[in-house]
Amino acid sequence: xxxxxxxxxxxxxxxxxxxxxxxxxxxxxxxxxxxxxxxxxxxxxxxxxxxxxxxxxxxxxxxxxxxxxxxxxxxxxxxxxxxxxxxxxxxxxxxxxxxxxxxxxxxxxxxxxxxxxxxxxxxxxxxxxxxxxxxxxxxxxxxxxxxxxxxxxxxxxxxxxxxxxxxxxxxxxxxxxxxxxxxxxxxxxxxxxxxxxxxxxxxxxxxxxxxxxxxxxxxxxxxxxxxxxxxxxxxxxxxxxxxxxxxxxxxxxxxxxxxxxxxxxxxxxxxxxxxxxxxxxxxxxxxxxxxxxxxxxxxxxxxxxxxxxxxxxxxxxxxxxxxxxxxxxxxxxxxxxxxxxxxxxxxxxxxxxxxxxxxxxxxxxxxxxxxxxxxxxxxxxxxxxxxxxxxxxxxxxxxxxxxxxxxxxxxxxxxxxxxxxxxxxxxxxxxxxxxxxxxxxxxxxxxxxxxxxxxxxxxxxxxxxxxxxxxxxxxxxxxxxxxxxxxxxxxxxxxxxxxxxxxxxxxxxxxxxxxxxxxxxxxxxxxxxxxxxxxxxxxxxxxxxxxxxxxxxxxxx
Numbered sequence: 001x002x003x004x005x006x007x008x009x010x011x012x013x014x015x016x017x018x019x020x021x022x023x024x025x026x027x028x029x030x031x032x033x034x035x036x037x038x039x040x041x042x043x044x045x046x047x048x049x050x051x052x053x054x055x056x057x058x059x060x061x062x063x064x065x066x067x068x069x070x071x072x073x074x075x076x077x078x079x080x081x082x083x084x085x086x087x088x089x090x091x092x093x094x095x096x097x098x099x100x101x102x103x104x105x106x107x108x109x110x111x112x113x114x115x116x117x118x119x120x121x122x123x124x125x126x127x128x129x130x131x132x133x134x135x136x137x138x139x140x141x142x143x144x145x146x147x148x149x150x151x152x153x154x155x156x157x158x159x160x161x162x163x164x165x166x167x168x169x170x171x172x173x174x175x176x177x178x179x180x181x182x183x184x185x186x187x188x189x190x191x192x193x194x195x196x197x198x199x200x201x202x203x204x205x206x207x208x209x210x211x212x213x214x215x216x217x218x219x220x221x222x223x224x225x226x227x228x229x230x231x232x233x234x235x236x237x238x239x240x241x242x243x244x245x246x247x248x249x250x251x252x253x254x255x256x257x258x259x260x261x262x263x264x265x266x267x268x269x270x271x272x273x274x275x276x277x278x279x280x281x282x283x284x285x286x287x288x289x290x291x292x293x294x295x296x297x298x299x300x301x302x303x304x305x306x307x308x309x310x311x312x313x314x315x316x317x318x319x320x321x322x323x324x325x326x327x328x329x330x331x332x333x334x335x336x337x338x339x340x341x342x343x344x345x346x347x348x349x350x351x352x353x354x355x356x357x358x359x360x361x362x363x364x365x366x367x368x369x370x371x372x373x374x375x376x377x378x379x380x381x382x383x384x385x386x387x388x389x390x391x392x393x394x395x396x397x398x399x400x401x402x403x404x405x406x407x408x409x410x411x412x413x414x415x416x417x418x419x420x421x422x423x424x425x426x427x428x429x430x431x432x433x434x435x436x437x438x439x440x441x442x443x444x445x446x447x448x449x450x451x452x453x454x455x456x457x458x459x460x461x462x463x464x465x466x467x468x469x470x471x472x473x474x475x476x477x478x479x480x481x482x483x484x485x486x487x488x489x490x491x492x493x494x495x496x497x498x499x500x501x502x503x504x505x506x507x508x509x510x511x512x513x514x515x516x517x518x519x520x521x522x523x524x525x526x527x528x529x530x531x532x533x534x535x536x537x538x539x540x541x542x543x544x545x546x547x548x549x550x551x552x553x554x555x556x557x
Contacts, residue, residue: 163237165215169238170358172346175384176375179235195400297390298313302314314356314395368380
């Protein structure tokens with residue numbers, strides 16, 4: 001007979017067997033009653049184990065298992081309790097099977113708890129990842145584009161890119177862009193400098209569309225042709241920038257630009273609220289003859305010192321200064337501009353016919369009684385867009401035919417706009433006045449592109465952001481819907497009224513260039529698109545067709 005020590009060892013061996021692979025559990029539970037000699041030996045071994053195994057062993061195991069349930073789950077490693085199988089012998093009795101089942105349930109509970117902890121970790125990691133992505137998107141919105149921009153910042157960067165293109169197009173190409181110029185393919189037989197560009201309205205539109213395709217990068221041509229969103233973003237940024245430029249000229253730079261050694265205008269004369277219809281000195285800049293009843297496109301503002309010398313047309317110093325102040329900010333009028341100025345961001349290298357023509361109509365507009373820059377002056381009736389087209393046509397034809405006069409003119413503009421060393425030499429005449437204009441510009445800084453992007457998202461009736469008001473003062477009137485007319489609506493009104501204008505309507509004074517011009521072909525004055533607006537009774541000096549004596553002005557009111 002074996003000793004009790006042997007029985008104890010066998011009992012311990014039996015207990016250890018319970019922790020082996022569980023795949024034999026079912027087989028052991030359903031095994032038939034053994035009848036062989038081996039089966040008898042197994043029964044005797046089982047009986048000895050029952051007699052010799054301490055009863056406290058099972059209780060200890062149960063206590064340990066209960067404690068394991070409340071322990072925090074650990075990382076799963078090979079050989080751990082979670083990964084072990086339960087090997088139950090074929091001779092296991094009911095108590096042993098119950099013990100094995102309990103152990104399996106305890107292990108399953110631990111695995112379930114561990115799985116819950118892992119699920120919580122996954123949730124927290126996903127939450128952290130979303131926060132990091134949002135932070136990366138915010139950084140992309142407020143900083144320069146990164147080497148690998150976040151996909152969520154793609155739309156915003158595209159909007160900023162469109163805004164930059166639109167603002168450059170306003171200065172260098174066209175101040176008014178109709179909605180009909182978008183969502184159309186590149187027109188056949190059209191070009192920006194086509195000699196027949198201004199012969200018909202249809203040809204003018206086709207050439208404008210071609211000019212858009214030329215100036216917009218090729219990777220955005222598909223957006224230009226098919227995207228309504230591109231049209232909306234472009235026209236919004238373009239129109240908002242037009243209002244911003246006008247306000248900057250009125251409140252910051254106009255008085256300084258038009259100042260000469262013998263003339264120092266009062267800065268208040270250019271402001272929005274001032275009634276310029278009663279200023280004789282402004283009328284003299286628009287008409288060679290004070291008693292003139294029709295506005296001529298060859299007005300004194302286009303010539304140096306206001307003297308009509310045809311070969312010096314467009315060579316008045318204030319015209320390139322207007323371009324410089326728009327492209328490089330108010331600081332550029334007294335020296336080198338800020339490195340963040342728009343002109344540097346746009347990569348400007350040369351002045352264009354469109355920029356010169358824009359400067360010309362802006363000079364006229366600033367001395368007129370009109371409040372906002374539209375295709376046709378709401379008070380004066382001056383056809384600003386007609387003037388622009390005429391000036392751009394003259395300069396374009398002169399350059400495409402390599403006329404020496406216009407080649408020299410373009411070189412002079414490039415020198416005045418881009419040569420900072422030479423511009424610094426003008427500071428004596430610009431800054432040496434005693435009128436207090438310089439003090440009015442102290443602290444003025446150039447507008448950052450981010451502010452322009454913010455402003456381009458506003459509606460026509462919305463005030464500009466606080467940052468812009470701090471920079472320029474309160475300019476909410478620039479967004480007055482009474483003056484911020486919709487371009488598409490104005491175009492339709494022009495079409496409806498086309499052909500209704502008579503001899504009394506204000507337009508250019510001649511249909512061809514004066515004899516002093518030596519160009520290979522004559523340049524016609526475009527026909528009016530719409531009649532002159534009937535001005536109110538107050539600005540009688542600027543009535544396009546009727547001149548009223550100043551003494552009767554008070555009676556007319």
